Each structure stands twice: as C-alpha cells, then as structure tokens.
C-alpha cells in the first residue's frame with residue numbers, strides 16, 4: 131500500500147527542525163532512516179499529519195568515540211556505526227549487536243537513535259543501551275537539552291520518553307571497562323528477522339548483567355553478579371527465566387521464549403566471562 | 416507538490432512529487448523506469464533495491480523528496496554504455512541465477528555493491544550480503560553461484 135498524505139517539512143538546521151516539531155506538537159513525527167516508520171505508513175498503521183524529515187539537518191550526522199564511550203548523532207546510520215573501528219574498540223557490543231539488526235541494506239538507511247526511539251521490544255539496540263546504562267539526549271524548542279538514562283527511556287512496547295515536540299539528537303553508549311567482556315546472542319526464524327528472544331550480556335570484574343529482548347514490553351535487565359561470581363551459569367539462567375515476561379504470538383509460545391532466554395543467557399554469559407578473562411590478562415600484563 | 420531533481424543512471428531527471436511519493440513509485444511511475452520492482456513495500460523482499468550514491472537501499476522505504484539532488488542507480492543503469500551486460504548481469508545469465516526475474520533487479524543491485532566493496536567475498540559474505548533479498552523461484556543456489564562467478568569475471572576483466 132501507499133502512505134497516507136501528510137505535510138512534509140525538510141528543515142536544514144536544528145533550530146528549524148525544533149521549531150517545526152514544536153509547531154506540529156502531537157501531530158508531528160520525525161522521519162530519520164524511515165526503515166521502521168515508512169513500513170508503518172505503507173501499511174497505514176500510522177498516519178501522522180506532519181512529517182519532519184531530519185535527513186538534511188546539518189550537524190546530526192556525527193559519531194564520536196572516546197575513553198568514556200560512544201556518542202552517535204541522530205543521523206548516524208547503523209552501517210556507519212557498525213563499520214567504525216573506533217566505536218568497536220571503545221564498546222565492542224555495538225558492532226556485534228548491529229550485525230544482528232535487519233539486513234545490510236536496511237542498515238544503510240536505519241539510524242541507531244531511530245531504533246532507540248522506535249523502542250521495539252525485540253530490537254537489539256535498546257537492550258544494548260539498557261545493559262550498558264547509556265542515555266539519549268533530547269532537545270526541544272526553547273528548552274535545555276535533557277539526557278534521559280536508559281532505565282527511564284523505554285516506557286513500553288514502541289514507547290519511549292520522547293515527548294511531542296522533542297527531537298532525540300544523540301545517544302551515548304558507555305565504554306567497556308577494562309577486564310570486561312560482552313556478548314549478544316539471539317534466535318530468529320530467518321536471518322535478519324527480529325529475534326524470538328535474545329540477550330545482551332556484560333561481565334565486568336565487579337558485576338554481571340543480562341538484558342533480554344523479545345520477552346517483555348521493554349528490555350529486561352537482570353543482575354546476575356552473585357551467580358556469575360560463583361561461576362554458577364545454571365543459576366544465572368534460572369534468574370533470567372524467572373524475571374522475563376514473554377507473551378505468546380504466532381511465532382512462538384511464551385514458554386518457549388522463556389526457555390530460550392535462559393539458554394541464550396547461559397551461553398552469552400560464558401562468552402562474556404571468557405572474554406573478560408582474556409582482556410583482563412592483557413590489561414594486567 | 417515538490418519539484419525534485421535526481422541523477423538517475425547518470426542522467427538528470429526532474430519530477431514533481433507529493434511528499435508521500437516512494438522512491439520506488441517515483442522511478443517507476445514518474446520516470447518510467449519499471450526495472451525497479453515492487454513486491455512488499457515494507458522492506459522485506461528486497462526487489463526494489465537501488466543504489467543511492469552507490470549504497471544499496473530499499474526504494475520502497477525511501478521518500479523521493481528525501482533524496483532530492485542525489486544519485487540513483489537502478490537495474491537499467493548497470494549495463495555498459497553500449498548496452499553490454501555488466502559482469503554481474505552476465506554471471507546471473509550464465510549461472511541461471513534467475514527464473515521469472517521478478518527478484519532479479521534487487522539481487523543485481525545488491526550484488527553489484529557487494530562486489531565493489533568486497534571483490535572476493537567468502538561463501539558467508541555472499542549469504543549475509545544477499546540475506547535481505549527473497550527469491551521464490553530459484554532456491555538461491557544459482558544466485559549464490561552467480562555472485563561468485565561475477566567476482567571471477569570482474570577479477571579477470573580488471574587484469
């Protein structure tokens with residue numbers, strides 16, 4: 131099908147974009163990569179009165195990596211972040227997660243920030259942000275920018291803390307601490323599909339966490355520091371199974387998703403712990 | 416309506432389009448280039464894939480106005496100036512990489528960009544590169560063969 135009609139705006143700078151969004155209020159929708167919004171428009175599941183296309187806004191196509199972490203601007207496409215050696219060196223989980231996001235051709239257009247705002251419960255990047263304790267920076271006309279921590283950013287399935295009139299200008303992913311390891315594992319019916327269930331895992335010298343996708347309304351972060359310290363992966367997997375809130379749909383039953391989350395968590399925790407050991411050795415040397 | 420200019424297959428083309436005009440429809444209906452096929456219009460089948468400034472993208476998930484001023488290559492632009500088939504096109508013909516041909520424009524554009532970025536792809540690279548394109552006829556084996564064959568042809572011809 132074809133998208134319903136809308137008023138189209140293509141602002142050239144941030145000020146213009148924020149003004150257009152403020153004027154549109156709840157009728158306005160941001161168009162970034164379009165890889166989630168345009169399918170919704172084509173299927174007529176969304177019908178915004180105004181579309182504010184940010185693809186020409188100067189200063190949003192940014193990506194920076196430093197000792198603190200990686201910051202991706204609103205026009206940093208999945209493919210660019212995936213290919214960035216600097217970003218991968220600072221936080222290797224980003225590249226590993228991005229390789230599981232859709233197909234390479236979709237990644238040429240889709241943006242990292244768009245994926246966070248879209249907040250699909252089965253999407254990979256929200257789990258990465260939640261696992262690492264990252265944040266999203268929001269701007270609105272006439273106000274100061276605000277940084278929303280991941281724990282408050284995802285408010286429900288396809289719902290984020292972005293208010294009408296606000297633009298997400300960038301997202302921040304904290305760096306991997308020394309002596310730590312990360313892993314992303316998921317199961318999808320077909321390559322490139324949204325996963326039935328998946329887990330992102332972080333193991334540091336002080337803590338171990340699992341963020342689960344596809345098994346709850348938002349990414350579910352489970353602290354398994356105690357179980358990991360004892361090397362008890364079965365207990366860690368059990369803790370994950372107890373915390374997730376999967377639902378049944380045509381693709382899989384709730385029980386199967388719960389089972390998957392446990393199995394994937396066990397595998398990913400082992401991967402990440404092994405990686406933490408090897409990077410730890412290198413850091414001590 | 417918006418007046419836009421696209422450089423399509425090296426030629427400047429103008430069109431007057433509403434904001435909601437998909438690039439796929441702009442190419443097919445406004446510019447008469449029906450080589451770009453439309454299957455699903457939600458990004459899943461890949462047959463609408465074209466090159467935007469050289470990068471493969473879904474033309475059904477791109478608005479024509481968004482890419483005003485940019486360069487587009489469609490399947491019609493893959494052959495040489497005299498109409499001689501490109502190495503990727505020849506390899507598809509040689510390896511029986513198509514049957515009904517509906518998916519072929521998308522596979523050709525995707526494979527052309529894949530081999531430009533990665534001239535000697537592994538089996539894994541080819542599978543990953545083509546994973547976003549669906550074909551209901553061939554069973555994929557011959558398409559994968561064709562991409563490897565195209566890599567050989569390109570290597571031979573650049574010697």
Ligand SMILES: Cc1cc2nc3c(=O)[nH]c(=O)nc-3n(C[C@H](O)[C@H](O)[C@H](O)COP(=O)(O)OP(=O)(O)OC[C@H]3O[C@@H](n4cnc5c(N)ncnc54)[C@H](O)[C@@H]3O)c2cc1C
Nearest residue numbers: 160162163164165166167232240241244245253298324458
């Ligand atoms: C076939 C297919 C398979 C896919 N598979 C996966 C997958 O496996 N995993 C996955 O994670 N994703 C998948 N995706 C989605 C893809 O990752 C999208 O690129 C991403 O979800 C949204 O990014 P976008 O830039 O395309 O956003 P858009 O589609 O432009 O926007 C999405 C939503 O976010 C809002 N938005 C975007 N940017 C901003 C901003 N800066 N400020 C405020 N609001 C904003 C828009 O208004 C809209 O509501 C798939 C897509 C397709 C078509």
Ligand code: FES
Nearest residue numbers: 454455456461475
């Ligand atoms: S028509 Fe564009 S991906 Fe199917």
Ligand code: FES
Nearest residue numbers: 514516550551552
């Ligand atoms: S040749 Fe018929 S769909 Fe691929």
